[in-house]
Amino acid sequence: MAVSEAVITNAGDSNDRELVPYRSQAVAYWYFIIALALFVLQIAVGLWLAISYAFTIPQGIVDVLPFGMTRAMHTNLLVLWLLLGFMGGAYYLVPEESEREIYSVKLAYLQLLILVGTGVAALVGFAFGWTQGRPILEIPTLLDFFIVAGALIFLFNIGMTVLKGRKTAITGMLLGGLVFLALLYLFGMPFYRNLTIDWFYWWWVVHLWVEGAWELVTAAILAFVLYKVTGVRRQVVEKYLYLETALFLFTGIAGTGHHYYWLGAPRAWLWVGGIFSAMEVLPIIAMVVDTFLTHRREGTKIKNKVVWTFAVGTAIGHLIGAGAWGFVHTLPQINYYTHGSQVTASHGHVAFFGAYVLLNLTMFWYAVPRLRGSRLYSGTGAYWGFWIMGLSVIGLGVCFGIAGVLQTYIERVMGLGFMTAQAQMQFWFKVALFFGASLLIGSLVTFWSMFLGKGPKTKTAG
Amino acid sequence: MSKRTAFWIFVIGTTSSLALFLFLTWDTHRQVNALTHADKLDEQVVAGKHVWEKKNCNNCHTILGFGVYYAPDLTNVYQRIGADGIIAAVQHPEDLYADSFRKMPNLGVTDQEAADLVAFLEWTSNI
Ligand code: HEM
Ligand SMILES: [Fe+2]
Numbered sequence: 055m056a057v058s059e060a061v062i063t064n065a066g067d068s069n070d071r072e073l074v075p076y077r078s079q080a081v082a083y084w085y086f087i088i089a090l091a092l093f094v095l096q097i098a099v100g101l102w103l104a105i106s107y108a109f110t111i112p113q114g115i116v117d118v119l120p121f122g123m124t125r126a127m128h129t130n131l132l133v134l135w136l137l138l139g140f141m142g143g144a145y146y147l148v149p150e151e152s153e154r155e156i157y158s159v160k161l162a163y164l165q166l167l168i169l170v171g172t173g174v175a176a177l178v179g180f181a182f183g184w185t186q187g188r189p190i191l192e193i194p195t196l197l198d199f200f201i202v203a204g205a206l207i208f209l210f211n212i213g214m215t216v217l218k219g220r221k222t223a224i225t226g227m228l229l230g231g232l233v234f235l236a237l238l239y240l241f242g243m244p245f246y247r248n249l250t251i252d253w254f255y256w257w258w259v260v261h262l263w264v265e266g267a268w269e270l271v272t273a274a275i276l277a278f279v280l281y282k283v284t285g286v287r288r289q290v291v292e293k294y295l296y297l298e299t300a301l302f303l304f305t306g307i308a309g310t311g312h313h314y315y316w317l318g319a320p321r322a323w324l325w326v327g328g329i330f331s332a333m334e335v336l337p338i339i340a341m342v343v344d345t346f347l348t349h350r351r352e353g354t355k356i357k358n359k360v361v362w363t364f365a366v367g368t369a370i371g372h373l374i375g376a377g378a379w380g381f382v383h384t385l386p387q388i389n390y391y392t393h394g395s396q397v398t399a400s401h402g403h404v405a406f407f408g409a410y411v412l413l414n415l416t417m418f419w420y421a422v423p424r425l426r427g428s429r430l431y432s433g434t435g436a437y438w439g440f441w442i443m444g445l446s447v448i449g450l451g452v453c454f455g456i457a458g459v460l461q462t463y464i465e466r467v468m469g470l471g472f473m474t475a476q477a478q479m480q481f482w483f484k485v486a487l488f489f490g491a492s493l494l495i496g497s498l499v500t501f502w503s504m505f506l507g508k509g510p511k512t513k514t515a516g
Numbered sequence: 517m518s519k520r521t522a523f524w525i526f527v528i529g530t531t532s533s534l535a536l537f538l539f540l541t542w543d544t545h546r547q548v549n550a551l552t553h554a555d556k557l558d559e560q561v562v563a564g565k566h567v568w569e570k571k572n573c574n575n576c577h578t579i580l581g582f583g584v585y586y587a588p589d590l591t592n593v594y595q596r597i598g599a600d601g602i603i604a605a606v607q608h609p610e611d612l613y614a615d616s617f618r619k620m621p622n623l624g625v626t627d628q629e630a631a632d633l634v635a636f637l638e639w640t641s642n643i
Contacts, residue, residue: 107586110617113610120621121586122575187569189583223519247562249640250552253582254544289519296522304529307537316581318552318643319544326540330533394581394589472588476618 070282073424076149078156081163083425085142086418088170089135090501093411096131097494099124104490107483126180126192132406133190134173138166139414140271144212144228146421147278152219161211168204172197188252190260191242198243205236223292224274224281227299231270238262250318257313264405265306265334265376272368272413273299273341279365279420283358284349294344301337305330312384316393324386331384338377345369358429360436364416367440371408379404379451391466396479397458404451407443415440415500422504435503442496449489457482552643564636567629571606576620579640587620594641599634606630 106121149156156162176193185192209232216225242259246252277295281288311327345365349356356362379401383392423430457479464475574583577590593602605612607630609620
């Protein structure tokens with residue numbers, strides 16, 4: 055301990071000498087490009103959803119293209135691409151951390167093929183009404199088994215690489231988070247006779263993913279990127295990694311109770327869910343402080359401005375979307391009014407984007423330019439993409455948020471009907487459509503500048 | 517603080533939260549039957565839940581406040597519009613919502629399926 059603390063390396067990029075130290079890291083490229091393409095598709099489908107909210111769709115169209123079918127595509131695309139992004143991130147960072155090649159590159163490609171194939175089958179299936187009908191977990195049981203197979207190959211491959219190589223806190227946390235993530239998926243697969251129990255375990259997947267397992271994966275990936283671009287000592291990065299994830303899990307696991315208030319579950323959840331979930335903002339604040347302050351205190355300089363922009367964006371987006379927007383409606387006294395309204399939709403969009411979309415893009419912007427042959431320290435396309443998408447999602451969040459407050463007031467306070475409220479909210483869905491369109495443009499700019507644009511100019515620094 | 521201390525904070529924090537969570541999960545299983553009138557949860561209710569999932573109702577509607585916000589919450593719809601209302605809505609949405617600015621698709625629900633859905637929604641209205 056004392057010995058390694060003494061080895062101070064704060065010379066800027068000293069944690070980041072070679073471009074792509076291990077050849078097998080290249081598999082990540084295919085994960086990233088497919089993930090980002092699916093992101094663009096997800097937004098395009100989302101535009102159709104906004105149109106369905108903002109205008110009257112004739113019965114003839116509704117019958118063949120029901121809202122519910124397209125909404126299932128929207129959310130499943132989201133989950134699929136974020137997970138592919140995480141997996142790509144894992145394949146990129148684990149060799150560098152473990153100081154060895156990936157256990158099997160062939161398995162990595164096979165796994166990608168299985169998961170993308172299953173994803174496509176699921177989307178086509180939805181179009182023909184093949185669904186398990188539970189929001190976000192619609193994938194039919196048969197296809198679930200393919201997902202499990204893909205996930206097992208992934209865990210095996212990453213696990214073997216980690217176990218055979220140098221062990222670091224980052225890979226340990228990453229592997230732990232991924233195993234936890236995969237285990238939770240199993241609870242979403244069975245058919246539950248009792249609807250209350252069904253939703254109870256639905257949240258084991260959805261909540262314990264985004265406020266548990268995914269936070270571990272995110273914290274590990276962010277720790278890796280910060281270690282690389284800020285040049286802060288490993289000891290410091292890893293210490294914060296433990297403290298943040300400790301807080302994430304301490305508050306997040308019992309915090310699951312914030313979804314069990316009105317479910318027909320025991321009343322104890324009101325207390326436990328309220329208190330623990332209210333504390334969930336703490337680890338997120340810790341992450342922001344860690345991102346901003348550590349490198350200053352350590353006196354290092356940051357050269358990779360693109361990745362830094364996205365990393366800071368992730369920290370702040372996480373804080374706004376999940377921390378602040380989650381906190382606002384997490385106490386039972388408030389959730390009683392806002393539960394299941396557009397307030398929830400607003401929070402869902404800003405939180406997913408702020409935390410997980412930006413986290414993935416941080417990793418992509420670190421890795422992809424390198425995989426294409428150069429360091430990228432500044433890039434116009436990256437910045438345009440960042441600001442267009444960021445402002446668009448804020449716009450979406452504000453639209454849904456206003457619609458949600460209107461809805462809460464009209465339905466829950468005045469006691470009027472659902473459609474009365476929707477009529478008042480429609481204007482805001484039209485505005486949301488505008489922001490959805492600009493988000494699509496932002497995602498295309500990002501895709502273009504990351505993968506298709508002229509190879510990034512090298513501004514190597516040693 | 518050293519990295520080692522941080523590691524132990526992680527382990528203890530996680531296990532304590534997990535212990536509380538699993539205890540409450542056990543408690544939920546203990547009480548859920550009483551809380552949800554599970555004695556009335558018969559085969560037709562289960563059949564209705566299958567229809568509910570097959571037709572993807574939950575991707576427009578919320579139930580117990582969960583799901584999608586495109587169409588009204590259906591937890592208590594049985595009390596609002598009764599069995600006939602539910603059957604009319606699922607079998608002939610194009611007539612019922614002819615004047616509405618938001619339409620519901622006709623999902624080809626059979627008589628049997630409609631009856632099962634009614635049983636399911638009657639049960640949920642008592643949770
Ligand atoms: C990055 C992390 C997060 C993501 C991606 C996220 C995403 C979501 C999504 C998508 C939903 C809607 C689920 C549905 O009903 O379909 C939701 C619900 C909710 N989230 Fe989060 N969330 C995050 C963190 C948080 C945090 C930290 C809190 C509070 C401290 C929070 C509080 C809530 C509450 C209270 C609901 C239920 C709203 C309702 O009753 O309708 N979330 N979240
Ligand atoms: Fe949650």
